[in-house]
Amino acid sequence: MLRPHAEHAFAHELAALAAADDRPRPERWRLSPWAVATYLLGGTLPDGTVVSPKYVGPRRIVEVAVATLATDRALLLLGVPGTAKTWLSEHLAAAVSGDSTLLVQGTAGTPEEAIRYGWNYARLLAHGPSRAALVPGPVMRAMAEGMTARVEELTRIPADVQDTLITVLSEKTLPVPELGEEVQAVHGFNLIATANDRDRGVNELSSALRRRFNTVVLPLPADADAEVDIVARRVDQLGRSLRLPAAPEGYEEIRRVVTVFRELREGVTADGRTQLKSPSGTLSTAEAISVVTGGLALAAHFGDGVLRPGDVAAGILGAVVRDPASDPVVWQEYLETVVRERAGWKDFYRACREVGA
Structure with a gap:
């Protein structure tokens, strides 16, 4: 089944x-x-x-x-x-x-x-x-x-x-x-x-x-570590059910998706230094699971089986941009002021720019 x-x-x-x-x-x-x-x-x-x-x-x-x-x-x-x-x-x-x-x-x-x-x-x-x-x-x-x-x-x-x-x-x-x-x-x-x-x-x-x-x-997960754990567990269960190959190096991308969702949901970066606008969607843990599962399918069928930024970028864009009038502005501002300047996120920034072009 x-x-x-x-x-x-x-x-x-x-x-x-x-x-x-x-x-x-x-x-x-x-x-x-x-x-x-x-x-x-x-x-x-x-x-x-x-x-x-x-x-x-x-x-x-x-x-x-x-x-x-x-x-x-x-x-x-x-x-x-x-x-x-x-x-x-x-x-x-x-x-x-x-x-x-x-x-x-x-x-x-x-x-x-x-x-x-x-x-x-x-x-x-x-x-x-x-x-x-x-x-x-x-x-x-x-x-x-x-x-x-x-x-x-x-x-x-x-x-x-x-x-x-x-x-x-x-x-x-x-x-x-x-x-x-x-x-x-x-x-x-x-x-x-x-x-x-x-x-x-x-x-x-x-x-x-x-x-x-x-x-x-029922509250949202208390911290990023708890949410990453939830997403990783459910993605593993769904992946096995859908017979997707395990993503041996996908944990970093799961954490990245969770970080993006939490920051936009809470309207502030993880370090508390930058205030952000929140999009119209909920950016829930369930949506993060969906984004990562979709990324795994891309990696399995059109990549090398390793979950990479390009595999999750389109899913994140689809989850964030729900209202075509206001959400694109929120997303572009987040990309340029937070993602672009964050150390180790250059590949993710480029992938998001490519799908949003």
Whole structure:
């Protein structure tokens, strides 16, 4: 598979954690909260199994998220684009329930049926409303089976559809008025939602719905070293999935991409001496991963397999210049005042000038 679900990609780690886990587990959880946190943050088990970190960030954030899922409150992961909200959501569901696929993808067109249930219209027309004609949605399935459901980009969903979750989260029940029945949640059920704080004002959560969530804000990586580590790990995973050759000398270019993104994102150079204008885009860690992965593909198929400035320059330009009116000015100013004068960056400067010409 091009992109296996977390529970398949890391099945050996989950199995090793389950075998070594002797701590209390909430009902229907595959692992104890301690083991879930270890799966996310990484560690070495007594049998020598190395658990790779899935999330690089403050440990307390992960502990709060896991503890929330062990209560009757739902979890809302909030942050700017690229702070690993979806990634963390998927791995939490995989570790807790062994299944990360009970997913509702939020968009402006997400209907109420996506959260509640739909109908098999052939059976509905032939026999009328019945259990056999009902098609449960991911949330209904999670309630009935004691699993973890996921709702991505909650604030992209229309407000009236969002409010479908209020009864689910407060009463732990989902009415089916057509059948005169209801589905009640069993132990183990909970819900993880993600929201992009750049989408504030799109479809704000009502106060009634927000009260049903415990909100955990995911920060951007604290420093350049942490961000470089995240990018390098994910690029390695993606490269192996796409069967790209490893870039033996690519670490310098990864650090360079991260440095450019961080400086433009924060509006100041790493040494704090030069104030910069920030472009309209977010320049997130996820975008840095995309730029480096694209560079690896260029190096593999059109170069000598070594990641070089020319392989990442076009990707950086595409990530920075989103608004054709203002962003080119920001980028050119950064190139000429920072990149051009930075020791050891001449090759990178020339590559960026070439793609921007």
